[in-house]
Amino acid sequence: MTGKNALSDLALFGGKPLFSQVKSIGQLAQPNQARFFALARKCFAERRLSNNGPMVQLLERRLADFHRVPCCIAYANAGLALIALIQSIAAGRTGSVVIPTFTYAGLPHIVRWAGQEPLFCDVDRDTHTLTAETASAAMAADTIMLLGVHQANSPCPIDELEALCRARGITLLFDSVHGLGATYAGTPIGGFGRAEVFSLHATKLLNGFEGGYITTHDENLADLLRRKRNFGFTGESSIDTLGMNAKLNELHAASALAALDDLPALIERNRSRIEAYRESFADIPGISWIPYATENKTNHEFPLLQIAPDWPLARDTLVSILRAEGALARPYYAPPLHLQDNPSHAPLPVAEALSGQIVQMPAGESLSRDDIDTLAALVDFAYIHAESISSALAAAGTSR
Numbered sequence: 001m002t003g004k005n006a007l008s009d010l011a012l013f014g015g016k017p018l019f020s021q022v023k024s025i026g027q028l029a030q031p032n033q034a035r036f037f038a039l040a041r042k043c044f045a046e047r048r049l050s051n052n053g054p055m056v057q058l059l060e061r062r063l064a065d066f067h068r069v070p071c072c073i074a075y076a077n078a079g080l081a082l083i084a085l086i087q088s089i090a091a092g093r094t095g096s097v098v099i100p101t102f103t104y105a106g107l108p109h110i111v112r113w114a115g116q117e118p119l120f121c122d123v124d125r126d127t128h129t130l131t132a133e134t135a136s137a138a139m140a141a142d143t144i145m146l147l148g149v150h151q152a153n154s155p156c157p158i159d160e161l162e163a164l165c166r167a168r169g170i171t172l173l174f175d176s177v178h179g180l181g182a183t184y185a186g187t188p189i190g191g192f193g194r195a196e197v198f199s200l201h202a203t204k205l206l207n208g209f210e211g212g213y214i215t216t217h218d219e220n221l222a223d224l225l226r227r228k229r230n231f232g233f234t235g236e237s238s239i240d241t242l243g244m245n246a247k248l249n250e251l252h253a254a255s256a257l258a259a260l261d262d263l264p265a266l267i268e269r270n271r272s273r274i275e276a277y278r279e280s281f282a283d284i285p286g287i288s289w290i291p292y293a294t295e296n297k298t299n300h301e302f303p304l305l306q307i308a309p310d311w312p313l314a315r316d317t318l319v320s321i322l323r324a325e326g327a328l329a330r331p332y333y334a335p336p337l338h339l340q341d342n343p344s345h346a347p348l349p350v351a352e353a354l355s356g357q358i359v360q361m362p363a364g365e366s367l368s369r370d371d372i373d374t375l376a377a378l379v380d381f382a383y384i385h386a387e388s389i390s391s392a393l394a395a396a397g398t399s400r
Contacts, residue, residue, distance in 0.1 A: 007392055012389075021366070026204070029364065031255045043055060049250045052230070056250060059260075068191055069217055076212070081197045081213065082110045085173060086173070089173065090144060096144070097118055097119065100122075119139070120345065121138035122134040127153070127156075129157065130148060131161075146165055148175070149178075150178055150189060151179075155184045176189050179196075180198055198213050205267070206260060273372065281305070286308035286383070288306045302332075305358065307358075318379070321378070322359070329362060331355070
């Protein structure tokens with residue numbers, strides 16, 4: 001039960017929040033402490049904390065094996081990795097990069113830091129990924145690459161994107177931050193396109209505190225990316241490319257190494273949490289859950305609640321109720337990127353519709369089954385008392 005018996009019990013109206021410890025949307029899966037501290041002690045014993053040390057090199061080998069690729073290049077974070085990758089592929093050219101509009105809000109900034117201009121395309125209604133049709137509609141004469149983004153619930157339609165890019169003579173890259181542990185046609189995500197980028201942030205599936213990495217079959221590209229993360233050095237003082245300090249340090253690599261073997265179990269716990277959400281929310285009218293692809297392995301990273309257009313409370317009102325109670329839900333990819341970038345952008349109707357309907361619910365290791373039951377009771381309370389909630393918000397001068 002929620003402990004909410006009257007409107008005044010809602011934290012939004014001054015009541016005591018349900019959760020004294022906030023429930024995050026991130027994974028927050030701690031690495032195995034015994035393994036981590038053993039690796040950390042080794043770092044200190046060898047007096048090596050950075051500059052492509054043995055922990056980074058071991059992590060790169062382990063991840064290359066995991067993704068079934070010859071090359072893995074670790075970076076300080078996924079954003080720097082994407083900037084370096086796009087800049088490397090552009091090779092001095094300036095042009096445009098097609099990206100989906102229904103994704104991470106920082107992606108256009110990354111494209112611009114790499115010296116290119118983002119072009120936004122619509123997505124598929126079910127998979128939430130761009131398609132060859134939507135990407136082609138966004139392309140311009142100066143488009144030099146396509147950046148597909150795998151979603152937690154589904155990978156991109158890789159075959160059709162590869163065919164499109166071959167026909168257009170442009171490079172295909174993937175932002176695979178939410179594709180870790182997933183497969184496409186039986187092959188692990190990580191070996192498609194020219195290269196793929198992953199994150200090691202603490203909120204992601206593989207916790208390196210911070211960090212990211214690039215996977216590729218292209219050894220020449222891998223060599224260039226290694227130089228770019230280290231100021232462009234080819235030796236002690238020679239530089240042959242535009243570089244930066246984007247090296248992953250040894251302690252962050254040790255954290256990721258300590259967590260890597262536990263990744264399958266974490267994904268299974270994610271699957272169980274999503275199933276628990278489905279069971280607990282089953283009797284609430286107008287609620288559904290975004291399904292995960294069944295033909296490919298997925299990581300079940302996000303529980304995505306979809307509310308019907310005629311649900312009695314606006315999606316953002318429901319989010320406000322949840323957040324006030326300490327459940328840090330948020331509107332899922334809202335507003336879409338093209339409207340954030342340019343409010344007069346031509347309509348991209350699928351993404352615009354989706355962006356008003358989905359709640360990204362709390363997830364990860366901080367969330368118990370009892371917490372999920374509590375959240376279901378709270379949403380049910382909000383549904384039953386929707387008219388009173390709306391009236392109270394209107395009286396307080398808050399929009400519905």
